[in-house]
Amino acid sequence: MSFLEHLEELRWHIVRSVLAIVLFGIVAFIYHDYIFDNVIFAPTQSWFPTYQFFCMLGERMCFSPPDLNIETVTMGEAFFVSLSVSFWLGFIVSFPYVFYQFWSFIKPGLYDNERKAARGVVGICSILFLTGILFGYYGISPFAIKFLGSFDVGTVVSTNTTSIKSLVGYITMITIPAGIIFELPVVIFFLAKIGLVTPAFLRKYRKHAYVLILILAAIITPPDITTQFMIGVPVFGLYELSIWIAARVAKKNQQALTKT
Numbered sequence: 001m002s003f004l005e006h007l008e009e010l011r012w013h014i015v016r017s018v019l020a021i022v023l024f025g026i027v028a029f030i031y032h033d034y035i036f037d038n039v040i041f042a043p044t045q046s047w048f049p050t051y052q053f054f055c056m057l058g059e060r061m062c063f064s065p066p067d068l069n070i071e072t073v074t075m076g077e078a079f080f081v082s083l084s085v086s087f088w089l090g091f092i093v094s095f096p097y098v099f100y101q102f103w104s105f106i107k108p109g110l111y112d113n114e115r116k117a118a119r120g121v122v123g124i125c126s127i128l129f130l131t132g133i134l135f136g137y138y139g140i141s142p143f144a145i146k147f148l149g150s151f152d153v154g155t156v157v158s159t160n161t162t163s164i165k166s167l168v169g170y171i172t173m174i175t176i177p178a179g180i181i182f183e184l185p186v187v188i189f190f191l192a193k194i195g196l197v198t199p200a201f202l203r204k205y206r207k208h209a210y211v212l213i214l215i216l217a218a219i220i221t222p223p224d225i226t227t228q229f230m231i232g233v234p235v236f237g238l239y240e241l242s243i244w245i246a247a248r249v250a251k252k253n254q255q256a257l258t259k260t
Contacts, residue, residue: 013101020097025090032082040085040168043141044068044149050142065142066149069161081168088172092133092179096126118190125186132182135234136175144174181216181235188242192249199247202239209239 028035042048046064055062072078091098100122107115148170149160191197202209213235 010105013105017094017098017101020094021087021090023090024093025086028089028093029082029086032086035085035089036082040171041070043137043145043171044070044167048142050138063146065145066160068145068149068167070164070167071161073163073165077163077165081164084172085168088176092130095129095179096122099125099129121186125183128182128186129179132179133175135182136178137171140174140178141171144170182238184235184238185242185245189245189249192246193253195253197246199243199250202243202246206239206243210236213239 043050044065048065051062051064055064103122107118110118145167149162188197188202192199214232216235
């Protein structure tokens with residue numbers, strides 16, 4: 001294919017991806033009342049599964065969300081926030097298809113052994129991304145809402161009033177990055193496959209990586225040490241998994257070189 005033919009092929013992959021996001025986004029917008037009541041506002045309610053789970057562990061672990069008064073402060077805020085939520089939900093739901101379009105574009109340019117090594121990558125990436133989203137939603141957002149909704153400064157007492165834009169912004173900031181971070185093992189796999197990353201390199205800079213992970217966790221989460229560790233610890237596990245993956249890839253590469 002010529003360069004222009006590649007651009008035309010890429011354009012159609014992008015168009016199909018955008019159409020999928022828009023389609024699911026429209027469905028989400030149609031049912032925006034249900035989504036806000038049962039998804040967006042759910043982490044602010046005491047019946048949310050995370051609060052129930054920690055209360056089952058004992059009185060010391062039990063905590064509940066602050067009594068937030070959620071309101072709109074500007075005209076059109078509810079409408080534009082609904083559009084934003086619809087877009088992100090459309091992206092999350094259509095992620096497997098969007099990634100499939102991306103993979104379909106780059107797959108023809110790979111060698112047969114690279115295609116074989118990357119078999120099932122669409123399913124794996126989709127599962128990791130959705131797992132990260134669920135982890136951010138159920139595992140981090142309740143702690144963030146509890147901390148930010150009840151934090152006081154000096155003599156200024158929190159009124160427990162927030163805008164719908166602020167609430168949606170924090171939930172989005174927590175869930176989407178968590179989904180992206182959970183793709184770390186796949187990224188390491190491909191970097192190891194092309195020789196840019198080795199298990200020895202990952203082990204050597206393990207401490208540096210842990211510090212960087214904590215810094216990133218502090219950036220994408222509220223300034224609460226509990227919340228930072230809630231997202232940091234699973235990423236530590238993903239990093240260790242990445243070392244194991246890199247070691248297996250390096251071993252297979254070495255075996256291939258030995259055979260040749």
